[in-house]
Amino acid sequence: MERRGLDADGHFEREGSLGRIQPAFAALVAAARARTAEAYGPRLHSAYLYGSLPRGTGRPGRSDLDLLLALHREPCAEDRDTAEVLGRGLDEDFPEIDGAGILLFGKDRLLSERERYDLGWFLACLCTPLLGDDLAEHLPRYRPDGLLARETNGDLARLPPGWRERFEAASEPAEYRRLSRGFARHLVRTGFTLVMPRWGGWTSDLTESAEVFGRYYPGRAAQMRAAAAVALAPVADPEVVRAYVEDLGPWLAAEYTARHGTKAPR
Structure with a gap:
């Protein structure tokens, strides 16, 4: 890459x-x-x-x-x-x-x-x-450093409870499609900014973002690649959304907080 x-x-x-x-x-x-x-x-x-x-x-x-x-x-x-x-x-x-x-x-x-x-x-x-x-x-010039990582996506830990509420309120295929797309996009972009300072570059391409993430977290690489695919082609499967809410989202939030800290509430 x-x-x-x-x-x-x-x-x-x-x-x-x-x-x-x-x-x-x-x-x-x-x-x-x-x-x-x-x-x-x-x-x-x-x-x-x-x-x-x-x-x-x-x-x-x-x-x-x-x-x-x-x-x-x-x-x-x-x-x-x-x-x-x-x-x-x-x-x-x-x-x-x-x-x-x-x-x-x-x-x-x-x-x-x-x-x-x-x-x-x-x-x-x-x-x-x-x-x-x-x-x-x-505005100033910016670099892909830890400060930027914290301030852009350091609030992920506050999001899963709201995601769970939206998931539990959903019932129609169209709703699951919207949730799968929105949650997957957020997770892939956050996964990339988690590793961005170590990689030392920038991309907005979701597929590439997932591949870069996978270099540093091979145990979660397949999940992130799958999330990138869903972000581009959302699905109506509630179990996909459930996995974001109950597994990948909470894990990523905890790892992000441990490495970059938490963004101050706005």
């Missing part, structure tokens, strides 16, 4: 760009830009794409649209309602995607000291500017 994602000085390179967006998604991205500007007007400071589309790895009909919006103030109920309508409209009008997710934050929070190695890193390294002035210009 080739290590990638860092420049010659060992800092993260921004992983996406508008130039990497595949032609199949060009009309969608143009509509997202125009509709976001119209929906939020002067409330909007800047907008960003993240995920597979700006990385150039989107799969028509299967990938989702991921947007992060930075507002001039902290989002209110009206802002969240606007995001729901905006996302639903894009999903309905463009069969090229399977869902649209929109994250909302006030720009002051994104630039705050407490979010410097969490949301700030996410915006500066994993988000591609779509509208407005890029907030990354006000």
Whole structure:
């Protein structure tokens, strides 16, 4: 495996760009830009794409649209309602995607000291500017070190109880599919950041993330490879979700805490 994602000085390179967006998604991205500007007007400071589309790895009909919006103030109920309508409209009008997710934050929070190695890193390294002035210009350069590992995914230990509640409340195949996808993605990404400082590189590719993890935890390698497969092709099997909730999730949370510590509550 080739290590990638860092420049010659060992800092993260921004992983996406508008130039990497595949032609199949060009009309969608143009509509997202125009509709976001119209929906939020002067409330909007800047907008960003993240995920597979700006990385150039989107799969028509299967990938989702991921947007992060930075507002001039902290989002209110009206802002969240606007995001729901905006996302639903894009999903309905463009069969090229399977869902649209929109994250909302006030720009002051994104630039705050407490979010410097969490949301700030996410915006500066994993988000591609779509509208407005890029907030990354006000953020530092980042390295794949233990501090970043703790602040990005050091809260996993607090998640399993909520995961269990969601699992026990589910009953339909569609619900298990959503849970299998969401839990698997989170576990694979957390498994990768657990070993990221030792590996000394960065990748957002889930399959590669699982393979990198497996180098350091061979006893859990098969589980993580299987989780990466489910993250890309979710399943409706409740036993798969149960294994995340009762086995892989708690183990990974304990190992992560032991190696990197726990992120302070937000």
